[in-house]
Amino acid sequence: MKTVQQKWVVIVAMAFMLCLAGLVISGTAFGAGGGQCEDNGDGTVTDNGSGLMWQKATAGEMEWHQAMSYASGLSLGGHSGWRLPTKDELKGLYNSECKKLMDVRSSYYWSSTTDAYYASSAWLVNFSLGYVGHGSKSNSNYVRAVRAGQ
Structure with missing residues (x-):
């Protein structure tokens, strides 16, 4: 059971990192207006x-x-x-x-x-x-x- 939980944690962490990377690349992450x-x-x-x-x-x-x-x-x-x-x-x-x-x-x-x-x-x-x-x-x-x- 522990390996299933570990896999989900890894999947969620990877999804979060991919989303954050997309925001940084698009210039919409962080700061007022996000570079917009x-x-x-x-x-x-x-x-x-x-x-x-x-x-x-x-x-x-x-x-x-x-x-x-x-x-x-x-x-x-x-x-x-x-x-x-x-x-x-x-x-x-x-x-x-x-x-x-x-x-x-x-x-x-x-x-x-x-x-x-x-x-x-x-x-x-x-x-x-x-x-x-x-x-x-x-x-x-x-x-x-x-x-x-x-």
């Missing part, structure tokens, strides 16, 4: 998990149309192609370790996603509570631009 988030030192943060590059600083409060224009006209870190994030991208950032590398306000941020039922409203994510809701496009909220990273 990278401060590029040029005002941008790359989320290697999502493949997105984020503006590190929070842009001021502005109406939605101004926010869309601001993001699309942004040139940052030697990159163009910036835009306002979708509702899902912004919610993903809220849940990401990458936000720890950014200037984040405990308030609402605009997404580019227009409310399907109210064309005069767009979706917002609250970076204090993670709440996702919609607000009038004429209201002022914070802005953070995003682009496809590379």
